[in-house]
Amino acid sequence: MKRLISLAFVLFGLSFLPLDAEEVGGDSLYWLDAEQKMERGDYEEAAKGYSKLIERSDSLFRTCTVDRVEDMRKKYSIDELEWQANRQQTRLWELIFGVLLFLLSLLLGGLIYLGRERRKLIKSRNQYQEAKTLAEESIRNKSLFLSNMSHEIRTPLNAVAGFSELLTTQELDEATRAQCNDVIHLNSNLLINLIGDVVDISCLDITNMKFDVGSHEVVALCRNVVRMLGNIKQTSAVIDFKTEVPMLTIETDLCRLQQILINLLVNATKFTKEGSITLALKVNECGWAEFSVMDTGCGIPVEKQKAIFGRFEKLHEGVQGTGLGLSICKLIINRLGGDIWVDQAYTGGARLVFTHPLTQEGRVVQ
The missing domain is CATH 1.10.287.130 (Signal transduction histidine kinase, dimerisation/phosphotransfer (DHp) domain)
Incomplete structure (x- = not known):
């Protein structure tokens, strides 16, 4: 029993020792010497031998433990340094990414701001040009x-x-x-x-003209206008009226419509010294009233057909007039919902056509 206890202590101590051949050999000799003393019955000397072995094993154990702890501490220090290095590198990349993201956001914001200011500048320039x-x-x-x-x-x-x-x-x-x-x-x-x-x-021009819109029969109006101008005309051209509808009632301002017809017919008499001037009325395929004034005069050059509806535009400077008549006609017709143009297909003189809706339903004419 004593041998087992002694052996356990020694093995426990030796288990932590480095495997050095000389040290293991010396311990074996101490161990054999103590064993021989135990066999001879010299227990006191054997106990001293075992004590020496135990002290030696304790000394070696402490040395080995300190070395192992120191090794572990060094390894932990290295691991900690590596961890700190990795952490610093990660922080550095995070900082670089953050700086790049900030610079990219700043660049994008600058581009958006410059684009907005450029659009404002273009708009201001266009407004200035207009x-x-x-x-x-x-x-x-x-x-x-x-x-x-x-x-x-x-x-x-x-x-x-x-x-x-x-x-x-x-x-x-x-x-x-x-x-x-x-x-x-x-x-x-x-x-x-x-x-x-x-x-x-x-x-x-300032939209202050008031319109008195009502239902009016326009065939009789056209006949009366042609009869009146036929009595006061200063031309040898014949003025007549043609229509295929016996009666046509539309919603219009009668005075303004009469003003348009008189302006167009008087304008035709200025450029038609002989021949004919014809006022015509029909209902077109769109269901609108279509008026036209056709003459056999000098005609209107193609390059001036759109310009004649502008203000102060005159076909011939030698002809008396302000150049406002056709411009007034266009404004009135547009306010009544229609349109006016020059018939480019007619080559026997000039033919001006304007349309007028039969009703003003859904429209507000002031």
Whole structure:
């Protein structure tokens, strides 16, 4: 039993020792010596031998344990340094990624801001260009208006002043006096019409013109307009009216529609000294009323067919007028829901066509 206990202590101590051949051999000798002493019965000396073995094993155990702990501490220090290095590297990559993401966001935000400012600049530039174009157009229209009006008003005023002064002559016979009255009356009406055109274009321009829309029969209106102009025309051309409908009732402003018809017919008489001028009325395939004024005059050049509906546009400078008549017609027709154009297929003179809805349902005409 004693041997087993001693052997256990020794083996326990030796199990932690490094496997050095010399140290193992020395311990074996101590062990054999103690065994021999035990066999001889020299227990006290054997116990001392076992004690030495135990002390030696304890010393070696402590040394080995300290070495192993130190090795473990060194290994832990290395692992900790590697972990810290990896952590620092991870933080460095995170920092680089964060900086790149920030720079990318800053670049993207800058591009978005620059694009927005560029769009604002383009919009401002376009608005400036539009305002400049409108201002130039306004100046041009003003110059044309003053030029046309100064010429158009001066002629009838000179006639009124000259023939009024002539009427004061005592030696003037009744026939000449009547002719002077007719000239004065004609030029007075011309002045009134010029002023009316200016007022109309101003009212339509600021949308203050009021429309009195109602149901009206327009076939009779066309006949009356043709009959009236036939009595006062200053041309040898024949003015007539053609239609295939006996009656046609539409929702319109009767006075404004009559104004359009008179303007178109009077405009045709200025350029048709002989031949014919025809006002026609029909219901087209779209179910709208279609009016047309066709003449056998000099016609309208293709390059001027769209421009003639502009303000102060005149086909011939030598013909009397303000250049506002067709512009007024277009504005009124558009306000009534229709449209006007020049028939390019007609080559026997000029043919102006405008459409008018039969009803104003769903539309507000003011």
